[in-house]
Amino acid sequence: MAMPKSLIPLGQSIKKQRELLGLSQEKLADRCGFDRTYISMLERGKRNPSLLNLLRLADGLETSVSQLTEVFNGTESDR
Template sequence: MGREYDQIRKQLAVNIRVLRGQKGLSQEALALSADLDRTYISQIERGVGNPSLLVLCKLAAILETDITELMSED
């Protein structure tokens, strides 16, 4: 389970970073839109943060996608 979790967390990190870049958003802009701290967005994008379901929903909405896309191996 631990290894699978690490892979999902790393994929989530990559996907958020890519989607954020495609939208032309800085970490700061994404954080402000989601009412989060920029350092937390940085942690998520580095694969060290453990976002809650609520945070994932907020990020998906801002990035105009859904949670399954945030975690998919595209």
């Protein structure tokens, strides 16, 4: 089952939390040990991160993977 649009909500969720913390993409990248372009791609829904990367990201964003992925809750039910 292809879910091409599924990564967009994560990107929005990341960006929202990053801005809430007043962090630039670069600063967040530094915190996580990622490249700034990876953060940029994630925020645009262009990357499909692994769980370990999500955990690092959540850590840098001072939140949890659970919280970051809450945007997907309920979207699975409309079919």
